[in-house]
Amino acid sequence: MIDIHSHILPYIDDGAKDMDMAIEMAKIYLENGIKTVIATPHYIEKNISTSKEDTKNILEDLKIQLDREGLDLEIFLGNEAYISMDLIKDIEEGYMATLNGTRYILVELPMMDIPLYVENVIYELLLKGYVPIIAHPERNAKIIEDPNILYNLIEKGALAQLNLPSLEGKYGEEIQETAEILLKHNMIHFLGTDAHGSRRKSPRFSKALEILKTIVSEEDYDSLTYQNPTLLLKNENIYTKSPIKYSPKKGFLSKLIRKLPIR
Numbered sequence: 001m002i003d004i005h006s007h008i009l010p011y012i013d014d015g016a017k018d019m020d021m022a023i024e025m026a027k028i029y030l031e032n033g034i035k036t037v038i039a040t041p042h043y044i045e046k047n048i049s050t051s052k053e054d055t056k057n058i059l060e061d062l063k064i065q066l067d068r069e070g071l072d073l074e075i076f077l078g079n080e081a082y083i084s085m086d087l088i089k090d091i092e093e094g095y096m097a098t099l100n101g102t103r104y105i106l107v108e109l110p111m112m113d114i115p116l117y118v119e120n121v122i123y124e125l126l127l128k129g130y131v132p133i134i135a136h137p138e139r140n141a142k143i144i145e146d147p148n149i150l151y152n153l154i155e156k157g158a159l160a161q162l163n164l165p166s167l168e169g170k171y172g173e174e175i176q177e178t179a180e181i182l183l184k185h186n187m188i189h190f191l192g193t194d195a196h197g198s199r200r201k202s203p204r205f206s207k208a209l210e211i212l213k214t215i216v217s218e219e220d221y222d223s224l225t226y227q228n229p230t231l232l233l234k235n236e237n238i239y240t241k242s243p244i245k246y247s248p249k250k251g252f253l254s255k256l257i258r259k260l261p262i263r
């Protein structure tokens with residue numbers, strides 16, 4: 001599998017705190033069969049985010065250390081960009097890294113809300129030829145309430161990345177259920193671990209992949225874990241299936257049934 005969302009780069013954000021932890025994370029990746037990762041440190045705005053140049057240098061240092069340790073983990077550079085009205089300007093001025101320098105951009109939404117400008121920024125990005133990938137939509141409170149908010153964004157041209165730990169229920173039952181709904185409605189195109197640190201904080205990604213196999217078809221499993229991210233890294237178009245609109249009525253009933261005392 002190829003992970004398009006990782007905080008393995010040390011010293012930058014709330015991910016690996018130092019080189020030792022980054023090496024430990026690399027070992028966890030390899031143990032779980034993940035050999036390729038896009039490092040996506042948080043990018044909030046240019047004044048409070050590590051510059052692309054510094055991030056590049058840290059990646060080079062990490063690559064040297066991985067080589068010394070004999071760890072064969074391939075790492076590409078990107079950012080997880082918190083959505084803002086200045087995002088396009090920051091990309092065009094070269095402050096923010098797209099995923100491996102391609103037209104694909106990992107975009108983070110606020111956890112609790114979908115501000116009005118989100119649709120405009122996504123539209124503008126698409127107009128300029130970028131492809132926004134919404135990071136872990138299953139964790140957004142509004143999308144949990146109404147998965148069709150994501151459906152509408154995908155219809156406009158956005159893509160989405162699911163966090164593997166969501167499938168294991170690491171963030172709770174609601175997020176786990178939403179993850180499953182989004183997968184079953186063709187609303188997910190990429191996977192990420194969103195790994196932030198050491199063994200204690202990193203779940204068993206291989207277990208999440210086993211769960212994924214029980215949710216999607218073999219063909220979709222292959223697209224999510226390998227085909228789509230491979231095309232992304234080459235800046236090529238991915239093959240997408242049309243998203244399926246979620247039926248809120250069905251969702252309401254199933255939620256009600258889940259809440260009944262006798263199951």
Ligand SMILES: [Fe+2]
Nearest residue numbers: 005007080194
């Ligand atoms: Fe992240």
